[in-house]
Amino acid sequence: MSRVGILAVLIISACGAQEAPLIRANTILGDAITQPLTETAGDTIRGEQLFVSRNEGHCILCHQVDGLDAEFQGDVGPDLTLVGDRLSAGQLRLRIADYQLVQPGALMPSYYRIHDLHQVGEAYSGESVLSAQQVEDIVAYLVERRASGDDA
Ligand code: HEC
Structure with a gap:
């Protein structure tokens, strides 16, 4: 199995039970989901924790953020x-929910897509990897990764 294949299995097998609706097509505008997935605003601190967590987000396995307190960051x-500075919240x-909609065949795992998943263990079929609120937390964290450092 390829390295990415192994990662995908790790990601899927580590995910907890979440209840999540499918992304509705009418929430996608261009290459963005313009409306938040939840009514509760994302929490930057929780977003950072999820980003670094090797049990939940796994983002750090493949991505780097300078200044983050994490031993190993992937590339x-x-x-x-x-x-x-590059991407809006939407x-x-x-991209976090379902990169396949931006670029079919992308390596980036789909964290909030529950249809068409391959290699999903039976216990997890029908569930997304991250909950809607967890996606919002990570969006809140990443949208603030800017050169200016403020959240203007
Ligand atoms: C298995 C490796 C892997 C993991 C794990 C992963 N990503 Fe990615 N991500 C990628 C790759 C590769 C790309 C570039 C697009 C592509 O070719 O798939 C990408 C692209 C992105 C982009 C777009 C960046 C840009 O500059 O356009 C964002 C945002 C992103 N990932 C966020 C995340 C977040 C948040 C997580 C954790 C919830 C995560 N990624 C987990 C591999 C990964």
Whole structure:
């Protein structure tokens, strides 16, 4: 199995039970999900914890953010230190939820897509890897990764 294949199995097998609806097509505009997935605003601190967590987000396995307190940061995916300068909250949301909608065949795992998943253990079929609130937390964290450092 390829390294990415192994990672995908790790990610899927480590996910907890979440209840999550499918992404509705009418929430996607261009390459963004413009509306938040939840009514509760994302929490930046929890987003950072999820990003670093090797049990939940796994983002750190493939991505790097300068200044983050984490021993090992991967480089399979792009450096996200200044991702807030490149992508809006809506664009981040779609990329975390389901990068396949941006670029079919992308290596980036789909964290909030519950249809068409391959290699899903039976216990997890019908569930997304991250909950809607966890996606919002990570979006809140990443949208603030900007050169200016503020959240303007
Ligand atoms: C298995 C490796 C892997 C993991 C784990 C992973 N990513 Fe990615 N990510 C990628 C790759 C590779 C890309 C580039 C697009 C592609 O080719 O798939 C990417 C692209 C992105 C982008 C777009 C960056 C840009 O500059 O356009 C964002 C945002 C992102 N990932 C966030 C996350 C978050 C948040 C997590 C954790 C919830 C995560 N990624 C987990 C591999 C990964």
